[in-house]
Amino acid sequence: MEPERGVAVPARLRASWQRSERYGVPPDEVQPVFTGTFDDESLFCECGNEVLRGLHETLANEPVSLMLTDSEGFVLSRLCSDNAILRSLDRVHLAPGFSYAERNAGTNGLGLALADRAPSLVSAEQHYCSGLWGYTCAAAPVLDPATGALLGSVNLTTWSQSSKELLLAVAQAAAGNTAALMMARGSGRPVRPAPRGEVFRVYSDRLPEARLRLSRGWQDALTEAEEAVGRGRVVVVTGEPGVGKTVLASMARRTVRPRERVLNARPPAPRDADAWLALWAPELGKDDTGVIVSGVDALPASAAEELARALAAVPPAVPAPFVLTAADPGALPDGLGELVDSVVEVPALRYRPDDVEPLARSFAGRREFTTAALRALQAYQWPGNVRQLREVVRQAAARADVIDTRHLAPEVFSGATHRLTRMEAVERDEIVRCLTQPGASVAKAATLLGMSRATIYRKIAHYDIKVPGRAR
Template sequence: MEKAVAVAPRLRASWLRSERYGLTEDEMRPVFTGSVDTGSLLYECGTEVLRGLQTTLANEPISLMITDSDGLVLARLCNDSAINRSLDGVHLAPGFYFAERNAGTNGLGLALADRAPSLVRAEEHFCTGLRGYTCAAVPVPDPHTGGLAGSVNLTTWSDSSSELLLALAQAAAGNTAALMLARASGRKVRPTPRGEVFRVYADRLQHRDEPLSPGWTGAVGQARDAVERGRVVAVTGEPGAGKTALVSLARRELRARERVLSARTPAPEDVEAWLTLWTPELEKDSTCVIVSGVDTLPAWAATELARIFTSVRTGEGLQPFALTAESFDTLPEPLKPLVDAVVEVPPLRSRPDDVLALAHHFALTDRHRAVTFTPSAARALQGYEWPGNVRELRQVVREAATRAEVIDVHHLPAEVFTGASRPLSRLQALERDELVRCLTEPGTTVAQAAQRLGMGRATVYRKMAQYGIKLPGRS
């Protein structure tokens, strides 16, 4: 009973979303696409894992499926012809989209919407056509981004035992994620967010000797003007671009002593406790809560957040909350009607003039005294693309500043000297890092580096081209 009670609110929220999508109990809208990406890492690893599970379940009427993050069924494996024919009849087959907006409440749709393991039995399905099945589905994370790659879905007859169905789906999804990580060219998956709530000291960025670029200050001005007019602001931009810092600065320019809190979205299983932790702060005077990354929230949590924000939204004056997301399009649907103004933060690569100013600021903040960057190090920092934006810059500077007060190229990581290229294996990354380490040692020529590495000069130049290594002062 306890488990049923815990799951019921998610199912109720899913039924409400299904109604808002315009579905009825008697009508599903599975959309067919003419192509399925069979070359993706998810497809490759997921089908490999499911084939092994299919062998184990050879005599069971269970259909094993892989879907992408939009609910498109990529693969379906099953030895039972009866259930295969039945699933074809409801279009739960490769090439069909089966998300909530297409098929109402169902296992894979709920797992993708809430980004959490889901079991939907018989009558719990929104559409009557699916009530003959029980579906268990589990999200699969993307090893490159830590976002959502897709799901593993197991479907059986509703009168079959479902006790182990979710456990099997969780094991298959876990094995798929592990295999994807092992084959993802040595990249590490982003850690699961923990949902921290902390105070933002934006004034530390505000009082600086060097002003930041017009791209940044213009965005701050847009946010400040919108906040001053009593609008709800959503700040968008790439991960690590400084969305929370920007909206905090805008608030501080209007109300210098305001208490600004940032609430980072947590893992799906921790959302309920996370909401309980910080929502009481919205009622306090001179307090603003910035909810970061709302586009990663489970669907039910976005609905609850919209209800909370609606209840505290003021008729006039500064609103007690702001949002951040990668783009307006990725904002959850329940939150979009609340947003009055969208401000986009330009990525760091679009404002290279900010790199050194921020680097000096971060070094001073972390080391508590100023550091110097050599001209070569400065050129390297300004020439890098910064895919991780300001967050990556801070990490690079923090590590370099612990090693020296005068930061030169050999204090910087190999990535700073590497142009955009295909992902590297672990061995390739080690080779690249060793090349950069030797080439950036003070006074070292290419010929000397080649000798230390046991390579010819031509090989070193070829490797530099292969890895996109560009060192200041060297062609």
């Protein structure tokens, strides 16, 4: 869509306008989707609303509406003391329960922040819909501090004629404070570093799975991928984070072209998207070179569109010069989804328990395992899949030549499904440490921790702690 407004339009906004037009958003009327049910009791909501309440006290006399949205653009909460702007926002349905995703409301601050996973400022006539020209919207995405998943956004909306120089900075600070508060109240896991857009070679001799005979679940997925790649199909390999999607894609290409050079392009941070694509795109279509583009469902919308155009311009070949990976095939951006011919799903490690021991032995190198340690590894559900197993084993291998239960991370012995607070995680870890010592028993653990046996049993049940061979 080419605007007739005489307004300077950055590239991100122009791309957003074009998407809004493709979605069929009316340019003269806001028609957001409404839902009467949404999750407003999550840790994200709890922490986000606490941050916004503190910010609202600071801005109580300013005509600024503070909002928290989920990842689909649904407004979860709204704080504002200015009745005039509240009544105005109600008229355009920028209120709890309504979705302001690009697909529903066209180009706007929170919709663009969610689409591109980047802080966004949209003011006056930069909005796609003329019904929003009276506002300035600044929004910043909130990412899960442990997994990097998109949780939602913090959005600040004011009148378009108001000063907006600090609005985006305030939104970014609120989003960062929300993630930090979630981290403080969460499990205490280290914050996941932001992706850096790395590109690196992947060789078959660096992939432990290539030298192992793994379960039928893995072999069936590998065979399916090999056949699809061999027929020249464009393949997307899907599965949970850490399950081995890139490894499987690389192995499938190695089967078809044993001497092929394989490049893996990891998803970039939003600000690095242009440089990321420019870095490796020239390798597409070169003889004996294949590219695995990882995590395409997590790409900013603008980067996904640029990627789709770059991949569509590559001449057809057998095998296709690239493979995509994604956690959720249903979340593939439109342009990329249209290129895909075959979807291959890699089952999670909890559905492949027979793979735990051979993978663990491979990750441990020359280290050995006790029978109890192997039983503990096989009994765990591995929510982080192969990536988590590799980290746990490598940490244990750094502690001992023979890996026993006491060398394994406490998380391996806990089946608790709820998110632990930092204090709960410390308490669980201490109980596990005492129960995994040689000759340990509940009575000895109670003495060491200064608790009664009844309390220890209650804590074991609360954290669902299971230690193979533990004496009663």
